[in-house]
Amino acid sequence: MSIAMVTAATVMGTAAGCSEGDSAAAPASNADGTTAVTVGAVSNGAATETTISVPQVAAIRAELPKEVLDGGALTIGIGALPAGSAPLAFVGTDQKTLTGSEPDLGRLVAGVLGLRAEITNATWDNLFVGIDSGRSDVGFSNVTVTEARKDKYDFASYRKDNLAFEVLESSSWNFDGNPDSLAGKTVSVSSGTNQEKILLEWRQQLQAKGKTFTVKYFPDSSAVALALQSGKIDTYFGPNPSIAYHIRQTASTPKPTRDAGTYSGAGQTLQGLIAATTKKGSGLVKPLADALNYLISNGQYSKWLAAWNLSNESVTSSQINPPGLPRTNS
Template sequence: MRPARASVVVTALAVASSLSLAACGSDSLDSGGAKASSAAGSATAAASQAVDQALAAKVPAKIKQAGVLKVGSDASYAPNEFIGDDGKTVTGMDVDLFTAAAQKLGLKADFQNAEFPSIILGVTSGKFDVGVSSFTINDDRKQKVNMVQYFNAGTLWAVKKGNPKQVDPAKACGLKVGVQKGTVQIDDLTARSKKCTDGGQPAITQIVETEQSKVTADLSSGKVDAMAADSPITNYAVKQTNGQLEKVGELYDSAPYGIVVPKDQKDLADAIGGAFAALEKSGDYKKILEKWNNADGAVTEFPVNP
């Protein structure tokens, strides 16, 4: 699992906008300064949610009166958050999940596109009420904000349909593996390859591309035997290639994503966690993940600052 999202930009398969491949966001809290960004509107979740009055009672009065949660999100990270076909609306898995959670609290989620490094600063300064942008939960962030666990991501491999090369990620010596430049998967493959050569077996050949779309194309064309990427990205590639690819092996090196909430608003964080728990209980949480082909990242608990 990559601990940093910040430096990698790739092209999504289904959208024209570029996106960061490495899941989970930067570990750094140094935002440098928030950049003004245009509001991208709110996406609609898979199903409208009834308000949970007990959870809604925990919402701060100012937010409850406004009826809206201002959400900072870097819409460059398909399928989790990206700009939709209309060229302005933020959409994606995280958007559907959080929109449904906000509805449980009797609120509308207003997603506003922002540069990733600026989002936490935007939350702590009051520009945004929350941040929803595939943030990895880590100790540095928990010192500044509350984080509500809602998803798990890790590394996941894909192969051509039917796995013609009989690829096993645990036995990858001698394979050609596609990977996107600047991702943690390069470190992973390098370590795996060293074990191969130390044991007298052939190295893993990394075919490195600048854009994830090219990595996926390399696999579809047979240029590589397999590809390795963050799990939401691999799942999305499998779905978008209409049966040309399939997942192989198990997700590994996983870590949780968290919703960013101001440090002084623990009640709001608890309410958001409760809303996700309610979605999990009703089955809507799983339905949304399945819609985005990411059910294998589901969690069953939604604690604050785990």
């Protein structure tokens, strides 16, 4: 997970487990065994609110460990405290619902498994403590697969870990994967991030060819947005989800922005992946991957991504423990 340019939304709650209860996003179980999940509930425009129905799939449910099946709930860990990041996980306009792309996908997966979704919220570090201790069955929290993490956890991938370039909608520039296209541009990036590391490496490569581009830093996301609107920078390079969120925010403004191209957060030789995270050997990773693949094959997955403006991070299948960021880069 990279440091994002985000508009922070205060996340209420504690690290303790909390039931969906009567929150706006609580899935509704129907008499025919389907679950209706309201994706993007109370998201204040961060998503297009969409109701997605998923059936309980008996063959996948039968793969669950007995203790999870008997408990009747999938406890989903989110690492969004103290401040959530739209569009991934944040408190909605009702001041109680944990909304966002990550908890929504967890609710959809729970529906396929025929389980009640119970969302727990924690700090990033305590997300993993919760998985280690068994307080959470699985983390849906923008966790990047790394080789080091695979020592302790099993992963079922569900989204590309992408970086993106944001430009004004009026700009004709696009990033085609070749750093040479940045020559002569002024680019903003957040200091101390993975994307800064990649960007500075590209600048070194260009300088060896007698070319260069300018890198500018700003104190926060609002300053970056103003710099882009005023023409002080040509583009901002940051995490794709936060850029997707900002693009949605600017859509009805005088100077809307757009995505000018993506790049793997793992670099040129590996597509980084975001994955559901479970304790190694818990027996949950296969039913989770199978549930995700059911959603991918039957269209609910694409509707979920589209609702959150994240279709450019779609994968064709969920992989169990796919190649992760190498130990030297994770």
